[in-house]
């Protein structure tokens with residue numbers, strides 16, 4: 219169960235060779251979409267060089283338009299596995315459907331996207347595995363809704379759930395979504411599960427990612443998942459919110475300094 223009344227000590231989720239929770243910080247970086255082996259290799263080298271400890275990249279993409287790039291699919295998963303192994307970085311990528319789950323054997327962590335947070339069949343299937351799950355908050359989901367979605371995974375026997383706040387829809391249009399920073403203390407008061415923040419999808423513009431990332435660290439999150447790209451303006455998805463590799467390195471150093479200070 220997710221509740222603190224069931225388990226009072228913070229849960230530590232092990233993803234490959236790293237830990238998330240109880241003071242163990244996950245600095246996850248990578249492109250929105252995997253765009254090919256060489257490009258992902260370059261990004262992964264930068265993630266490693268920055269001192270971050272985990273790699274992201276989408277192979278199955280839940281795009282708003284059916285005409286937009288839908289991801290490299292199985293080929294993307296293979297690229298991610300290979301690059302993660304080369305740089306010794308655990309990898310996380312989104313699983314969109316029940317019939318994809320079997321393809322994720324070589325992946326270290328499932329991502330359940332915002333649009334699938336209440337796909338209960340999918341939650342049950344990943345709950346029957348032992349693989350860690352990054353569960354993103356639905357764009358119109360309450361904190362209680364997210365905790366109940368986590369419960370679907372836990373109830374099947376998989377205790378390795380990490381919650382991810384990625385911004386919710388509000389009337390504000392200046393940002394892509396509204397980052398609910400207060401979800402951090404609220405979740406802390408209710409659950410032992412680790413909390414990761416995704417400032418990229420929250421703000422939607424790269425120049426605003428750093429301030430929200432730092433605020434989230436100050437508020438006590440257990441990790442950050444951030445979109446980066448070697449040439450953000452040319453990215454196949456979410457380029458506007460993707461940091462350059464250089465900016466990511468600078469941010470990672472600041473995050474480390476602040477996290478150590480805390």
Ligand code: PEP
Nearest residue numbers: 250331332333354384419
């Ligand atoms: C993503 O991580 O690229 C993504 C699609 O995220 P979300 O489900 O939060 O929109």
Ligand code: MN
Nearest residue numbers: 250445455456
């Ligand atoms: Mn994205």
